Amino acid sequence: MTDETSDETRNREREPDPATGPRSHKPVVVVVEPETPGNVGTIARAMKNFGLYDLKLVNPPKFDPDGEAYGFAGHAREDVLPNAETVTFDEIVENFHTVGFTGITNESSYSHDRFPFKTPVELKEDLKTVDTKTALVFGREGKGLSNDELAQLDEVASIPADDRYPILNLGQAATVTLYELRELTVEETQLPDVEHARADEAELDRLYDFFAEFLDASQFPDHQRDRAELMFRRLFGRAHPTDREVKTLLGLVRRANEQLREREELLDELGYDDRWNQ
Structure with a gap:
């Protein structure tokens, strides 16, 4: 390779790519x-x-x-x-x-x-x-x-x-x-490069488990459970929730589960039938 050819190659390397460079x-x-x-x-x-x-x-x-x-x-x-x-x-x-x-x-x-x-x-x-x-x-x-x-x-x-x-x-x-x-x-905008970070899969799995407990506690019909759990998982799979959003939902579902369990225990103590399970 001649010096002239080398110079031409280096010049081409320094030229910006019109599609991606400055x-x-x-x-x-x-x-x-x-x-x-x-x-x-x-x-x-x-x-x-x-x-x-x-x-x-x-x-x-x-x-x-x-x-x-x-x-x-x-x-x-x-x-x-x-x-x-x-x-x-x-x-x-x-x-x-x-x-x-x-x-x-x-x-x-x-x-x-x-x-x-x-x-x-x-x-x-x-x-x-x-x-x-x-x-x-x-x-x-x-x-x-x-x-x-x-x-x-x-x-x-x-x-x-x-x-x-x-x-x-x-x-x-x-x-x-x-x-x-x-x-x-525009080389850089005021917006962050990444809109948000998706919550860890372990946290999402906890949410799915809590939702399954919610279905139990609310006495959701057995023949509809599989579909409900699948739809819940698909919904959050598309939504890409943040860690904070998942933690907030965990707290809400946990609280709902606890209240449903207390309600069930109270009905048993009072001897009342549960009209939602008839």
Whole structure:
């Protein structure tokens, strides 16, 4: 192996895997001719929620520092919104792999202005395999992106919604999209990696034993016992209860068993028939 070949191999080893490794380019968000400052603030906030900071605006209105845009932006008023860059539509087309978003898609493949299209989930899966400068392009509140604008973009995406009212508010559409793309943009969330630890099997077995005692103490019909025990086991097998949850249930079932035993002894002392065992 030559030194040149060795260098090439080492360089390939250092390159991140586009599907799993860190991405050198996070998507930028572009809003074309926004009309409502509050929507731009909402988008800026959603961007910060999901790890994006590069906002580009085509022909935006002026933003009052005390107005809706900064009011709706939350903490994104500190960085995303004030650093937003004013650009032209042509600049975005020339410098980025572009994805335009629309609420209305063609119903056939005869026109490609709005077809084929991807959902945000499909877009996420596709972008996992590449590492390129991508622009997510959102249109105007009233009429979105025109067919002429969509024709200049590389891909079209649309959020699935009820066909009786498929058009989302601009801020909502951006928020839904960025949420679905979060695996590409957020390295770590505030949520723990593991939702909870399942209780030890020994503790679950104790619970199953207590339940069997409960069936005895409550004089549950013998011909239904096997099914009841199996259903109880299957229920907790699917639920993945925590240790604390199982301990709480153990205490409850143990208490119920003790009360049922005392009731049985009291009935015997008083000579009463047990109407539940007739």
